[in-house]
Amino acid sequence: MKKGYALGIDLGGTKIYAVITDPEHNVIARAKRSTNPGSSPEETVSDMFEAAQDVLLEAGLNPEEINAIGAAVPSPVDPETGECLHAVNLGWKNVSLKELLKEKFGRPVILGNDADMGLLAEFYCGAAKGFRSAAGYFIGTGLGGGIIIDGKLLSGKKGLSGELGHTVVKVGGRRCNCGNRGCLEAYCSKVAFVKALKKAVFKRGESTLLPEDKFNEKSRNIKSKYLARAYENEDPAVRKVIDKGLRMLGASAASICAAVAPECIVIGGGVAESLGENLLPPFMASFQKHLFGIEPEDVVIRLSVLGDDAVAVGATLLARGTES
């Protein structure tokens, strides 16, 4: 593993978040920049470079003092080529992000999938530290996932391992953004919650405590904190929709246990951070009901602890070469 300082960049749909970690993986500096959803790959790479300059300045370091650079992308990453395959969320096609980054930074930038990086960080220095295997679910705008078995992050064919948001929890169920039906993401993600809430409130006339300027017929997304506040205040529509999503999450997590038997399951992402412990009762009831062959106490369920840093820190770990 590469020692010294490492730079990690989390490329999200609306923002770029960069960190620098010291040899003990502590975050010593952070920087954030917004990025336009419609940006070209070249513009995005420039923004990533700017965020890197910002975080170097913040840390008081020169680029030469950085020993490894990693970037997390909202796309599967091909384990053979290290290339980001289809950044659907960014609207790019047939782009070599790896090459563009190498040109701009003047050195290799190692790419990883964002949810995989979040789990890697939680595994090495967060909620799943000390376990040999873990699975992670990250509930945000979509639902990301990752799997680590015997210390190794699973990548699989074309890097498509651990796409837990697209495990099917209901045959013929709700339409997912990926085009299939019944995926977990169609039940347990902010986009799914908003869709279901719109149906409940504007079609069926159910009441909600959500403020009208944050949630209305035009809404496509919502900040986690508003959902969590309404949930906390026992908003009936919000409770029904989120509890259903969490029951689907519990069933999917039990299925993952039947497939790869992780010792620990980490639940993170903005929604999980805002809901906190409130998410556990509906999740656990469904999880335990669907487990096969494993006692509930044999799988430790943890909420993520690294928050906004997780994905960028995971990118530093990948770039340092935790796997080798």
Ligand SMILES: [Zn+2]
């Ligand atoms: Zn899907």
